[in-house]
Amino acid sequence: MEASEMNLADGEYTVEVTMEGGSGRASIQSPTELTIENGQAQAEIVWSSSHYDYMMVNGDKYLPVNTEGNSTFEIPVSVFDEPMTVIGDTTAMSVPHEVEYTLTFASESVASVQSSGGNGMGGAGIAIVLALVVAAVSSMRLRRRKSRRI
Template sequence: MTIDELQLADGNYTVEVTLEGGSGRATIESPTGLCVEDGQATAEIVWSSNHYDYMIVGGEKYLPVSTDEHSVFEIPVEVFDEGMDVIGDTTAMSTPHEVEYTLTFASDSIKGENGGAADKSGLSTVAAGIVIVAVAAAIAATVIRKKRNTKA
């Protein structure tokens, strides 16, 4: 499933992600942050180690945004519910090694910032609230006009 098929509104979400491959010693945090902006999804991958110096996703090299306690990367998510092959270069051994992994992002686990289900309508909660208030105001104005017209 693609980000277009999910029809997620721009915003910040969380999503469950699984990691396969490597030696089994490295892990990533799950759920992880997911940012949707202009129809593009970006995940924040937080490794259990700070020894990853780059990742390769879709042939593109990504450098970490942090290597303090953990190596943290912001990578594009092109597909949900099926494996996405990535490479992580680790410097934890005597020489750097590119290790192949598969990440799978579960679309049914996507939650909005407030922990609720993802907004797939294209309208944010605030925008939906504004629409409701505008409709209520229009109805009230119509009722008041009708009452004035019947008193004359």
């Protein structure tokens, strides 16, 4: 299935992706970030290694979008639920090697990245803030009581 057939609105999503090929020592992060813009899908591929210096997808070369940490690429997703052939060039060996992989993006796993519209704090963050407020109020009351006794 092509991205345009999925009728996804422009926005940010996550998607489960599986990888096959290579020596089995490298892996990619899943789920991965998926961006839809004008009906075109683009995935952020994060390798388990910092030794990938480019990727080839449909004959086009993609360079990493980062300079530190594990190699990260933004590549187009042309198909969901079917293997998509990509090439990763690894420099981990004595000389660079192009390694063929297949990536399969699972359409049923696509999930919208929800924006809370607020400050981005989850329940734990709110609980911590409330606990600090209670502690501050208690401390102020205790100081007032002590000052009245003197």
